[in-house]
Amino acid sequence: GTHQVRVQVKACGLNPLDFKLLSDMGIQRDLIPVGREVAGVVLQVGPKVSFFQPEDEVVGILPLDSPCSGLCDIIDIDEHYLVQKPEKLSSVCVAGALRDGLCAYTALHTHARMAAGHTLLVMDGASSFGLMCIQLACYHGVKVLTTSHSPQTHTFLEKLRPSVGLSRLDVYTRVISMANGSLDLLPVVLEETGGLGVDIVIDSGVRLQEEDESEEIKLLPHKHDIISVLGVGGHWVTCNQELQLDPPDCRLLHLKSACLSFLNPEVWTASSAQQGRYLHILKDIVEKMSAGILRPQPEEAVPRYEATVAMETVQHQQKKKAVVQL
Structure with a gap:
């Protein structure tokens, strides 16, 4: 294609498919692309491609309606979905962490307008997304509080403290x-x-009711708890797409002049309105990962013949993810 590049895929990240979102977008197909977070090498470029040359290492996220999956050896993709990959960053590392980095940027910069001196509460900081939020916030001089769901994750987050945020050791304060x-x-x-309460809260799911819930859901905070910890003018970024607020909850948000944002990581590729900003974010993520500012938990890569089993596991356990090395 005119603006397309042909990429040999080196690694791709597997994340759960949101069938409801696909339906809402009008994407009704028998075959849905998986492994959309890809890293690879450019083989050929179209006649009007200006960003890349053959043999460039690239990384990007395939659009929701992509005709091909990241599990292919070779794919053709529009150049405007890709950015250059720094040499010292491994394909497996960036394919596994790109989506979490994008979510962290969207939550903290785009929605919450994070600034030095703010206070942030990250729910479930040991998750791959939570970890990215903590590291990104510490880098920008934000005071971070986080929560743990088990003794193991509590120990992990406590040990993280000396290394996170490089020179800003005072900003990561409490688990x-x-x-x-x-x-x-x-x-x-x-x-x-x-x-005073915190300026920003980022959740990893919330409870909507108090009673009759599984043990896993009981570990999540109740929506009223999150509104209660928000300070005046605070910002709550939620991952729960089915959140329902009652009039007393809205009243409390109103009294605090606080606001609520829904985090949809697909919005960048589903809309072309802010394509330049999206590419800038992707570029900044890979540069910070290359510099060691963002250090994701390493994902063990699986070979392609195990991809089907890995994808089934990821789909049934929504907080899991996997990386396939080709």
Whole structure:
């Protein structure tokens, strides 16, 4: 194609498919592309391609309606979905972490307008997405509080403290255990913020009801807890696309002049309105990963013949992900 590049895929990341989103977008097909986070090498370029040359290493995310999957040896993709990959960054590392990096940037920069001196609460900081949020916020001088769901994740987050944020060791301050539900959340947050509450909350799912819920859901904070820990003018970024707020919740948000944003990581490739900003974000993510500012948890790559099993696991356990090396 005129603006397309032909890429030999080296690695791709597997993430859960959102069938409801595909339906809403009007994408009704028998075959849905998986492994859309790709890293590879340019083989050929179209006549009007200006960003890349053959043998360039590239990384990007295939659009929702892509005709091909990232699990192909060779794919043709529009140049405006790709950025250059730094040499010292491995294909497996960037394919596994690109989506989480994009989500962290969207939540903190695009939605919450993060700035130095803000206070941030990241729910479930040991998740791959939570880890990216913590590292990105510390780099920008934001004071970070986070929660853990088990003794193992609590220890991991405590050990993370000396290395995160490079020279800004004072900004990553407290890990709050959620093993007993969210009983400790409000008092600890108020203690850490001098009773003012936090400027930004990023959740990894919330409870909408108090009773009759599984053990896994009981570890999530209730929506009222999150609104309670927000400070005046605070910003809540939620990953829960089915969030419902009752009039008392809205009243509390109104009293705090706080706002709520929904995090949809697909919005960048589903709309061409801010293509330049999207490419700038992708470029910044790979540069920060290359410089060691963002250090994702390493994902063990699986060979292509295990991709089907890996994709089934990822689809049924929504917080899991996998990287396939080709």
